[in-house]
Amino acid sequence: MTSTETPSVPIQRTRSFQLRVFGCQMNVYDGELMQASLEGRGWKSTENTDEASVFLFHTCSVREQAEERVHGLLGELRRVKKADPSVVIGVIGCMADREGQELFDREPHVDIVCGSRHFPKIADLIDQVVGGEKRVCVLGEAESRVDQEERDLTGRVEDYQAHVAVMRGCDMNCTYCIVPSVRGRVESRSPESIVNEIRRLSEMGVTEVHLLGQTIDSYGRDLPRDDRPDLAGLLDALEDIDGLKRIRLVTLHPSYVDQRLADAMARSTKFMRFLPIPIQSGSDPVLRNMKRGYTVELYRKRVAILMKAMPDLELISDWIVGFPGETDEDFTGSEEAMKEFGFLQSYVFQYSPRPGTTAFDLEDDVPKKLKSRRNHRLLELQREIAQQRTLTQVGKSSRILLERLSDRFPGNWLGRTRNGHYALLPEEPGYHAGLEVPVDLVSYNGRSLVAERHADFQMPEPVVVPEAEAPVIRVTEPVPGFDV
Ligand code: SF4
Known part of the structure; x- marks a missing residue:
């Protein structure tokens, strides 16, 4: 049978769905929430394309390839929809926000376009389509908060490790970034709801949580001034949760780092001293064009606060090479910064203009080959630095x-x-x-x-780990952090 022919035996589709997640950890977290909400309505997750009656894509708009990949997968579903028009196809998240109604023009077989702030009602949207509504589209600000006070934990994938969103959106306006326009302004959760969620996770055997926020060190700044929570207070509050061993933070913005936060990190017995604090470039003119809100000197000062409080802290950075106007001298600044700050890990991206960002209007004037050379150079340098840093751990x-x-x-x-x-x-x-x-x-x-x-370590009783179920959320081309 060719791919365009209709199968002669009708396929028996069940009340089941396939959810594919692209992008950052926040999307993975949202995927878990959707999973729980759909299962709560009697939907079952399936890997079997012939069985699923709902296909959902939780998307990422950071890079063009991620969007093109979704369009490719949507293209494959055209045949499925033609053979069985009752199948429901939904595009959720950043790509839905960015492309909006136009997504229906390019992909007429899509039924649902659901923006980042509306995914909690995905089960209702599916019901609307099943009930006969055509082309359901919800975008922009939501009428209610994205995160519920008490999260349904049944959609979680990992057993010992969990993501927990502490805030949504971003109030910065970096010129290359699509996030603020698609994810909206910062919306912090209450500390009580976060602590409660982590306590429940810990009771389920979770020992490591990753607290998520685009600029997590700005946590709480959107909340009323009286008794305003912050990340330092949150770290202190999590100290009381016995079973919890590790807290990772993803991702910090240098502008919000202060002494109070550094002190809280230093006194926490659980905070993982492995911190993403992206610099993006080691050149002030480039940082200015990116509107990052700091200079290399300010970054240096913020890192110094952290390192003084925790001399064993390791840093992670993201870098963009080939940003419009980046000269050889600017790039040398990035090499120097990488050496100076001695990151343990770096993610390096070649700049590509994204529609909807301010930088889209700038001339993309660094040739592709040069971007690629700079990319390789930084990665090579990062490898050397990481090796040197790791060697210093031997004997500890x-x-x-x-x-x-x-x-x-x-x-x-x-x-x-x-x-x-x-x-x-x-x-x-x-x-x-x-x-x-x-x-x-x-x-x-x-x-x-x-x-x-250590010889005196009390070995725990062997645990019987139940056979893993089929993966319920497919994560495709994950993006390492948020700060892109
Ligand atoms: S790069 Fe990070 S800080 Fe800047 S706008 Fe995007 S999400 Fe916000």
């Missing part, structure tokens, strides 16, 4: 949180130290993902540290 005592069995080094668990270094630990009965083990870091094998367990 640490605690690693086990993540998974290593594929590359069978018979070993792969875990992370509190400041983000990967370490291998020989397998022993009783180990499981999410367990924290005190170790000595004895050597470095060129890829990871090699650890030995």
